[in-house]
Structure formats: structure tokens, C-alpha cells
Amino acid sequence: MKTSEFLSVLKQHQDKSLLFEYAPEKFVGANYHITEVKNITIDSVDCGAGTDFWKETIVQLWESPKEKGKRDYMSVYKALAILNKVDHIKPMVQDAEIKFEYSNEDFHTAQLFVDDYALDNQSLIVKLSVEKTDCKAKETCGVDPKAEVKEETSTCCSPESGCC
Structure with missing residues (x-):
């Protein structure tokens, strides 16, 4: 999903809670914070000597140990406000792929791409997946x-x- 598409989905559902499903039926805890947004430029050479160049937006999610028992998830409205503030300071590349960097004690640090999203009455659920090498x-x-x-x-x- 492109950064602009993700922001558009957020804008359409600001009244909902924002949940991230990092594996089937496994969710980032309600105690998560958006701790960093990275504008990444990849300038690479593959094993066949082919070159490539692209940009990505990486949003880092971190679970605060001080809020371990928290039950209310961040609102889409708040997440959008954070990302808009970041965009004013360091503009995000709107056509860049957006990924989420996350780990917990049971899941290794990974950059996860947006595979899909789902809606229910209260929540916007962003379904994340790993991309194999x-x-x-x-x-x-x-x-x-x-x-x-x-x-x-x-x-x-x-x-x-x-x-x-």
C-alpha cells in the first residue's frame, strides 16, 4: 500500500480505533506508540549486478511497558494527527510503499507491509504481513x-x- 492510500484510509475512518494485526489473530498491544516515521531511500545492486532505486515510508510501532494493561487503542484520528505533524516537518513521499516496523517479546523485529485492512463498528484493523526475501x-x-x-x-x- 502506498503512503497516500494509507493516509486516505485513515482520513475516511477517523472515528475508529486503530489496530494492527501483525500475524493472523495477533495484534500489536493497545499500549503501542508511533515512535518514529522514516523516509527511506533504497539504492541497491542485486546479485546479478542489476541496480534499483525506490523509496519507502517506515512507521515504527512500540509497545510501552508502562502501559502494559491498557485496553483502549489509539484512535485513527490521533494516528492521523501524528502522521500529519511528521509530514509537515519531514514530508513523506506519498507514492512510497508504507511499511510498519514492529517487534515484541514473541515476534522478531520486522518491517511489515500492509496486506489489507478490515473494518468493524469500532475499529480499523490494518493487516500486516512479512515479505519473504x-x-x-x-x-x-x-x-x-x-x-x-x-x-x-x-x-x-x-x-x-x-x-x-
Whole structure:
């Protein structure tokens, strides 16, 4: 989801609570805070010597240990106010992909993308997902994208493949 799309969804549902589902039926605690918003520029070279360049917006979510028993979630209105304030200080790239950085004691730190969202009477639920790593140079490295890649026999980035 693009940053502009996410902000648009927030604008349409300001009267709701904002929940984040980081895995099926697992939610960021009601004690979360938006602790940082990052404008990230990726300028990369893949294992086939291909270059790429893109921007992302990363919103960091943190659960406050002092508010562990909190039951009321942040309102969409408050989250939108925070993001609007950030945008006035350091403008967000509206067509950049938005991701959420999160971890807790049972879930490793990850940057999660917005897979979908759902609504009920009280809440806007943002459904987050992990994005698996992938070889972007399959053709250059001779990897059949349809074949299952076995770690022992992968040719992408092996010394004899010529792509690394």
C-alpha cells in the first residue's frame, strides 16, 4: 500500500480505533506508540549486478511497558494527527510503499507491509504481513523461477554462477 492510500484510509475512518494485526489473530498491544516515521531511500545492486532505486515510508510501532494493561487503542484520528505533524516537518513521499516496523517479546523485529485492512463498528484493523526475501536476478543467475529452490543446489550467487 502506498503512503497516500494509507493516509486516505485513515482520513475516511477517523472515528475508529486503530489496530494492527501483525500475524493472523495477533495484534500489536493497545499500549503501542508511533515512535518514529522514516523516509527511506533504497539504492541497491542485486546479485546479478542489476541496480534499483525506490523509496519507502517506515512507521515504527512500540509497545510501552508502562502501559502494559491498557485496553483502549489509539484512535485513527490521533494516528492521523501524528502522521500529519511528521509530514509537515519531514514530508513523506506519498507514492512510497508504507511499511510498519514492529517487534515484541514473541515476534522478531520486522518491517511489515500492509496486506489489507478490515473494518468493524469500532475499529480499523490494518493487516500486516512479512515479505519473504527473493533473488531479483533469477534470469541472470540461471534460476528457474518456477522450480523450488533448494539451498544446497541453488545456483544464484554460487561462485561458479558468475553473477556475484
